[in-house]
Amino acid sequence: MSHKAEYLPDRGTSISSILQGGYNHPLAREWQSEKQLTKSMFIFPLFVSDQPDEEEVIPSLPNIKRFGLNRLVPYVRGLVDKGLRAVILFGVPLAEGSKDPEGTNADDPNGPVIQSIKILKKEFPDLYIMCDVCLCEYTSHGHCGVLDEDGSLNQKLSVRRLAAVAVNYAKAGANCVAPSDMVDGRIKEMKLGLIEAGLAHKCLLMSYSAKFSGGLYGPFRDAACSSPGQGDRKSYQLPPTASGLARRALARDMEEGADAIIVKPSTFYLDIISDAAKLCKDYPVCAYHVSGEYAMLHAAAEKGVVDLKQIAFESHQGFLRAGARLIISYFTPEFLEWLD
Ligand code: PBG
Ligand code: ZN
Secondary structure (H helix, E strand, O other), X not given: OOOXXXXXXXXXXXXXXXXXXXXXXXXXXXXXXXXXXXXXXEEEEEEEEOOOOOEEEOOOOOOOEEEOHXXXXXXXXXXXXXXXXXEEEEEEOOOOOOOEOOOHHHHOOOOHHHHHHHHHHHHOOOOEEEEEEOOOOOEOOOOOOOEOOOOOEOHHHHHHHHHHHHHHHHHHOOOEEEEOOOOOOHHHHHHHHHHHXXXXXXXXXXXXXXXXXXXXXXXXXXXXXXXXXXOOOOOOOEOOOOHHHHHHHHHHHHHOOOOEEEEEOOHHHHHHHHHHHHHOOOOOEEEEEOHHHHHHHHHHHHOOOOOHHHHHHHHHXXXXXXXXXXXXXXXXXXXXXXOO
């Protein structure tokens, strides 16, 4: 008997157990992925304040800064030069007395969001400009809608106000409005508002349909100064255990006229991304790798628990594998370099 024969698989039973030949080379490993990360999948969150010359480090959100209107263009130019395709804007009013119960400043024509849209469109005509639509950054109580006297959300007033804000962002030239408030009925109100304004064919409506409440938004709220003064968001954002509600919200938002949908957060919600990819198979599905997830990976890398680049790839590849086509990510600047 030849020496080699001992290592041969048992004929007839073991052929399917030999897989490693299929991925023994870096190129072959690439062939095994159904989807690969590309620059055009990435959407970068930009925090823009009403302090024109601000360039403020956010300690809980590594490498991310909040910019004033005068500082935005040079920063964004560096990223566009590296292949940035899309941004999502978050306005941050810091001026004394700029918040009120209705979030009036959300669509202030001279405020940071509407001004950023105009400046960015002019400087970077090919950049896709999305706007997060919410009131929590602008309301004195810090909640995402308009409140009743008992402190609960007034659904009618909230959706009316949110839709007005969305339409005003679209009028200013936003390519996409993305409501993150989670108030019932806002997608329909916004779609009708866009249609009435003659803008429905110019502006994509991307719904944060499956947005869960939880512990992962802390650094964002530091950056956007948007923590609720009293109470929490559990009566409008989904409970972390509620996959059924998430599927109902996805179905509802498609019915109400959403053009694309967001699942948020991402890492702990891969099953929801997968549900969304199936349920919304004719829609672009976007995963939002939120501030707390980003900060956790940085913290783990600092502790030497993980390698930052490796773990960033692994997490974001996970979103694609689960079914996402787009990713809102604070890692976008890094990926623009890594994907060269
Ligand atoms: C506004 C909004 C939030 C995020 C996106 N839009 C905060 C919240 O709902 O409290 C969170 C994004 C992140 O954590 O990166 N409603
Ligand atoms: Zn909000």
